[in-house]
Amino acid sequence: MxxxxxxxxxxxxxxxxxxxxxxxxxxxxxxxxxxxxxxxxxxxxxxxxxxxxxxHGRPPSEPASPKVRWGMLVDLNQCASDCDACVVACDTEHGLPRTKTATSAQWIRKVELKDARGGARSVPVMCQHCADPPCVDVCPTGASFKRADGIVLVDRHTCIGCRYCMMACPYGARTFVHEPVTGQRPEVPRGKGCVESCTLCVHRVDHDRIPACVEACAASGHKALVFGNLNDPESEIARRVASYATSAVRADLRLDPGVRYAGL
Amino acid sequence: MRATLDRPDARRFWALAAAGAAVVLAGLYAAHTMEVRGHVVTGMDNRIVWGMPHVFAIFMIVAASGVLNVASVGSVFGHAAYKARAPLSGLLCLALLAGGLFVLMLDLGRPERIVVAATHYNFRSVFAWNVFLYTGMFTIVAVYLWTLMERRMAPWSKPAGIAAFAWRIILTSGTGSIFAFLVARQAYGSALLIPQFLAMSFAWGLAVFLVVQAAMYAWAGRVPPPEVLRRMGNLLGLFVVTVLFLTAASHLVNAYFAKNVAFERFILVDGGVYPALFWGAYVVAGSLVPLALLWRPGALGTRDVVSAAMLVLAGAFALLYVFIVGGQAWPLDIFPGYATTSSYGDGTIAPYTPSRWELALGAGGLGVAFLTTVAGVRALRFMPRDDPSIAPATGPTA
Structure with missing residues (x-):
């Protein structure tokens, strides 16, 4: 053959x-x-x-893109005052203590509002991820910084713990680590003597996942939190912000927060 | 003669140095405790983020700049009586600045990262400017002292004095700007804070100078020349009035805006410890009584001037406490028009009780200033040497 x-x-x-x-x-x-x-x-x-x-996020080797503006819409018409699923989820996700005192970490909190006519609202408040963040302006070492995609973070390696950013934040969104930290989560390093705040769950967002509070809110059936890219006109958050009246907290300061509220 | 005038006897020096060192050690121990156990041992929390350490630190930094005014009046404006006091004024400036920075640095959450603060700058931050201003102040005043105390450098004392004068104005403007550039809180965020801090520095710095000068004269067994006392006492009175005027203007303007009425009412009327400190300790005891002492008919004695100066200093602490702590105690107005409650304390007055660690750290800063002054006076010639025409010998000068 x-x-x-x-x-x-x-x-x-x-x-x-x-x-x-x-x-x-x-x-x-x-x-x-x-x-x-x-x-x-x-x-x-x-x-x-x-x-x-x-x-859907980006490979870890690529820097954050300025084409994205991550944001969150809080629909207060859907938010129940007796629900704190977002707070519990945030604490669990980041290894924060559940008991809240004047010195504990509070990356997200529920603020109960009452107006003069007796109307009530329950408002989740966290870092508003401003486009012009005062905390970033005042930080002497540049430890407070804004990523290109709009997420405002604290670099734990260069924060000296001066707390000037806490003086500057109009939302009381930042807390200081007053005590030695236990039970840390590997993806969320924390440290005594540094300032911290909501990271918009950047460790999840960079891996194509939504923030823990948004996930928990949906699981609780309220669906009051919507996360997404404000710059993408097709995203749910952008469509809802374009279709319904939403507002920024302390809009008078013109800090252009990435967190918007409907029904405030 | 020089031994008596310029150098307290060795036993007295070591006793004073030991007392100062003990206070500094207490401050260091407090800082160590805060470092190991965290700021939870202080009375500060997430709402009162700057507390008693900042009252001490800002007092010393503001007074450091102001105390140099004595030298400036001598070198820049050519007054002989002030020129004779320029070296002591420079020494006190360095001592107070060192004390203020001691407290400010050791209160940091991560004091070991001070190198980070010296190597990473965010030039949009007023705090970062201040790092430059503080280090620059040390350098300029050290050079200025050199020109004052080294005969060969004497021709340079006027340019150095002008540079130091300009730098100290900028430095205090920078300190005022730390609060002026805050959009979040109703107590701050006003350009008026810059001239107010400048006036406070003049008054508090001169008050410190008068107390230290009186102590040095007393230890030397002498009394300060009456003419010098009269001039400096009069100047202190003018500065106290200026601070009162600017403080009043600041509160009146703030109170005109409807959104700030409740805050001003809190600070000035029904805020408990804050109005009590403002009216009782600052306005009456820290301003009106000193003015009465300084401007009453008749010759001004050392006791009047020292009493007035010490009351001005007590009033300074009261005013700073009201300004810094009271300004944070009032809740952030995040949702105007709504009553708010939360686990963070939204809508409520933030309570604050300074802990012994904070007080010890603050006192440690004063100890640093005291120790630096005592050592400086011991080692070099800082006792004012007046022209005999204005300073006739009035006591034993053996």
């Missing part, structure tokens, strides 16, 4: 050399068709890939 059948490479080599002159024009045509096809596929798929990328 081996004698009757020439080695494959040799036969292909002969065939190729024999057909070379005739097939040049055909190959060029095929290549062109393939190129056009690839280009068409690229044009068709690229926006989708891009939108997917913007809406």
């Amino acid at each position: 081996s004698a009757a059948t020439p080695p494959r490479a040799a036969s292909e080599g002969v065939a190729a050399s024999g057909a070379a002159g005739r097939s040049d024009g055909v190959d060029r045509g095929r290549r062109q068709i393939l190129a056009w096809g690839a280009a068409l596929a690229g044009v068709t798929l690229a926006p989708g890939v891009m939108l997917y990328d913007l809406a």
